[in-house]
Amino acid sequence: QVQLVESGGGLVKPGGSLRLSCEVSGFTFSDYHMNWIRQAPGKGLEWLSYISSSGSTIYYADSVKGRFTISRDNAQNSLYLQMNSQRVEDTAVYYCARDGRWSGGFDIWGQGTMVTVSS
Amino acid sequence: DVVMTQSPLSLPVTLGQPASISCRSSQSLVHSDGNTYLNWFQQRPGQSPRRLIYKVSNRDSGVPDRFSGSGSGTDFTLKISRVEAEDVGLYYCMQGTHWPRTFGQGTKVEIK
Numbered sequence: 001q002v003q004l005v006e007s008g009g010g011l012v013k014p015g016g017s018l019r020l021s022c023e024v025s026g027f028t029f030s031d032y033h034m035n036w037i038r039q040a041p042g043k044g045l046e047w048l049s050y051i052s053s054s055g056s057t058i059y060y061a062d063s064v065k066g067r068f069t070i071s072r073d074n075a076q077n078s079l080y081l082q083m084n085s086q087r088v089e090d091t092a093v094y095y096c097a098r099d100g101r102w103s104g105g106f107d108i109w110g111q112g113t114m115v116t117v118s119s
Numbered sequence: 120d121v122v123m124t125q126s127p128l129s130l131p132v133t134l135g136q137p138a139s140i141s142c143r144s145s146q147s148l149v150h151s152d153g154n155t156y157l158n159w160f161q162q163r164p165g166q167s168p169r170r171l172i173y174k175v176s177n178r179d180s181g182v183p184d185r186f187s188g189s190g191s192g193t194d195f196t197l198k199i200s201r202v203e204a205e206d207v208g209l210y211y212c213m214q215g216t217h218w219p220r221t222f223g224q225g226t227k228v229e230i231k
Contacts, residue, residue: 035220045160045168045211047220061219095167103173104156104215111167 002026002108004096009113016086016117022079022096022110030054030074033099035106036081038092038115046092049081050099064090086117121145121214125223131231138199140226142212147192149216156215159188159197162225163208172197204230 008020022034036048049070050059058070069082079096093112100107122145132138148155159172170179172188175195185200199206207230212223 044209044225045162045213045222047213047222050218050220059218100170100173102154103158103177104150104154105158105170105173105213106160106168107170107173107179109167109169 002098004098004108004110006094006096006110006113009094009115011116011118012086013119014086014088014117017082017084018086018115020081020083020094020096020113020115022081024077024079024096024098027098029072029077032101034070034072034079035097035099036068036070036079037095037097037106037109038090039095039112040089040092043092048094051079083115086115088117090117091115120219121148121217121221123212123214123221123223125210125212125226128224128226130226130228132199132202132228133231134204135201138202138206138228140197140210140212140228142190142195142197142223144193144195144214146217148195148214149192154216155191157188157190157195158213158215159186160211160213161206161208162211163205166208168211199228202228202230 003025051070067085071080095112096110097106098108124143126141157175160168162168176188209225
């Protein structure tokens with residue numbers, strides 16, 4: 001069964017750091033590009049970052065560029081998001097999502113992990 | 120960035136009746152490879168989003184055939200032929216043609 005499981009969320013102070021993980025199973029992780037997407041409480045979806053299957057190509061949304069770093073470990077079937085210099089407005093549920101092959105979208109989503117940035 | 124504009128933002132519907140959501144992009148979503156990467160997602164209350172439609176009109180596996188997508192260029196539509204109770208939730212369009220990928224604001228479908 002194809003599954004994405006995020007972890008690492010929690011409460012962090014403004015200016016602090018947090019590292020999210022997304023462990024995948026049920027498919028060959030190294031064959032797929034991956035993404036992080038977030039949803040602030042009561043708000044819509046915001047794409048944050050993309051990493052290609054090999055890790056050689058990475059994109060970020062302007063809202064997190066320079067503060068967040070996406071990475072992956074294909075041997076560990078895991079995707080990561082290192083979040084530094086966090087702001088109150090980073091409070092959201094963070095989802096990892098698989099890039100559907102040649103479909104330009106996200107075909108599998110995790111259950112999400114909540115990040116709260118507050119003093 | 121490509122702005123995705125959905126309408127309406129709220130859609131009360133009667134069970135068994137059709138529903139339609141519009142999504143317009145600020146620029147053409149036709150990719151240089153000839154494909155149009157327009158997706159539709161459903162988010163039921165308390166759940167993660169689920170993709171329904173990719174490349175304008177292709178249904179994902181397991182998606183009921185009462186859901187259909189159409190459109191081209193900058194104008195797209197998601198239709199539900201006969202709304203069922205399980206269709207309640209938020210619906211988002213998303214473009215995958217241009218970077219950064221962008222979502223519409225979401226349309227809330229509820230039962231009258």
